[in-house]
Amino acid sequence: MTSTLLWSSRLKQLAPLGRVVALLLLLAALGATTEARAQTWMVSTTAQIKLGILDKYGQLGPYTATFVVRSEKTGKEYLLIKELEKGQTGIDVLFPTEPSDPDYFKTEGGEAAKAVPGRYTWECRVAGKKAVSGHFVFPETGNDITVLGQR
Numbered sequence: 001m002t003s004t005l006l007w008s009s010r011l012k013q014l015a016p017l018g019r020v021v022a023l024l025l026l027l028a029a030l031g032a033t034t035e036a037r038a039q040t041w042m043v044s045t046t047a048q049i050k051l052g053i054l055d056k057y058g059q060l061g062p063y064t065a066t067f068v069v070r071s072e073k074t075g076k077e078y079l080l081i082k083e084l085e086k087g088q089t090g091i092d093v094l095f096p097t098e099p100s101d102p103d104y105f106k107t108e109g110g111e112a113a114k115a116v117p118g119r120y121t122w123e124c125r126v127a128g129k130k131a132v133s134g135h136f137v138f139p140e141t142g143n144d145i146t147v148l149g150q151r
Helices: 002-013 016-033
Strands: 049-054 063-071 077-084 090-095 118-126 129-138
Touching: 049 063, 049 118, 049 129, 063 090, 077 090
Parallel strands: none
Antiparallel strands: 049 090, 063 077, 063 118, 118 129
């Protein structure tokens, strides 16, 4: 504490340019003593497929849309049921959904769908009948991290 007061009182005696130089020297000395650390980044990549259905002319009124996605590799079927209310003619859903969501794609046994690369078929049933269908290839994703070294 005493050395800080002495340094502070001596700093006031210096001319303005001298004060700037003294402060720069002090900061340089302090900066040299701190340990440099490499910068590390965290990263995530999430792939999802958007599936949708639309009663183009709004003739049905309220209806239940049952989305069924089938993995060609495992044969497992994942279901997601959405209730469409009056005035709502269509809906888009994302596959897979997080199990923490209130509605998520799951097997009849409750197993949540996972983002596993591969070929899938899908359909949407309305009143127990297939209304629309399609297929997709779920992509493989990966991440690369660059660690910036010490300076």
